Amino acid sequence: MRFAIESRVKKLDSFFSRAGANSVDDEIRADMAKFGAILICGFVERSVEIIVLERLSGRAHPRITKFIQSYFKKGTNYSCEQIKQLLEKFDVNWSRNFKVFMDENGMVVDQLDSAYTLRNSVAHGGEQNRGLAGVRELYLAAKVVVDGVVSSTV
Template sequence: MALRSRHKGHDKYKSRITNLFNVYDNVSDPAEQAHNAKYLAVLVSGYLEQAIKELLLHYTFQGARPQISRYIEETWPISRNMNTQNINDILGQFNSKWSEDFLYWLEQDDNRKSNINSIVRWRNGIAHGQESNTTGVTLVSVRNAFSTIGDLVSFIDGKVKS
């Protein structure tokens, strides 16, 4: 099972993004800042997808029979827009209480849902060349989304460990 060796790979991904933010903070050219923000938006969205996938698949390896774990790993969608609705659906498929707790977690801060959905929407706009869908993509807005996503990953990590 290849996933076992990749568990916590999202931590390396998160460190890479953090380092890029530190590098890009020193860029003064507005056009370069805008380009860097879009690049980071794509990376942050990828981090969101990978971290959720790793955490939930690792969870299946901890308690399920190998055949079931393998089935879940093999049938996991290659790519899935991890907006809040899809995250809620996935969590609910694992445990309905996790879904309820996630919705409550979202309600505790008005920016959480917006930050998560924005990063996914921006990534899709960037990937599909729809520049009109990327207004608001700045280093600050992407950093805010990254912070929220880091909190979300911690939240899910806590759920799968309890």
């Protein structure tokens, strides 16, 4: 699980490093910021899937695991509240632990909501009001959320 998530983190770190290079034109940097919002949300969605499936492997019947895999294929905008609700479907303690995480990390919770708002705006032709630095902040918050899911599901 850690390898799969760390691999995604490395790719996103590399993306933001390339996007922030001095040689990148401002217009291209703005487009990369939009794309970054999409990548951030994909990172959260895929990481939640990886974590849940890993935690359930060996515990759940193969048919249940197959069903859960198909559930994740449809894609979801995961606010922290939605992550908490998902975790509750599998283990009440996971949900409680994640609720504590949410209570202790209110700013990060809000930033993840902002990432999804931004992504949905970009996807539907809306304008973006964050530059690359602002989107990078959303990415850092997303990493904290993913770490919160990992620690909440032990």
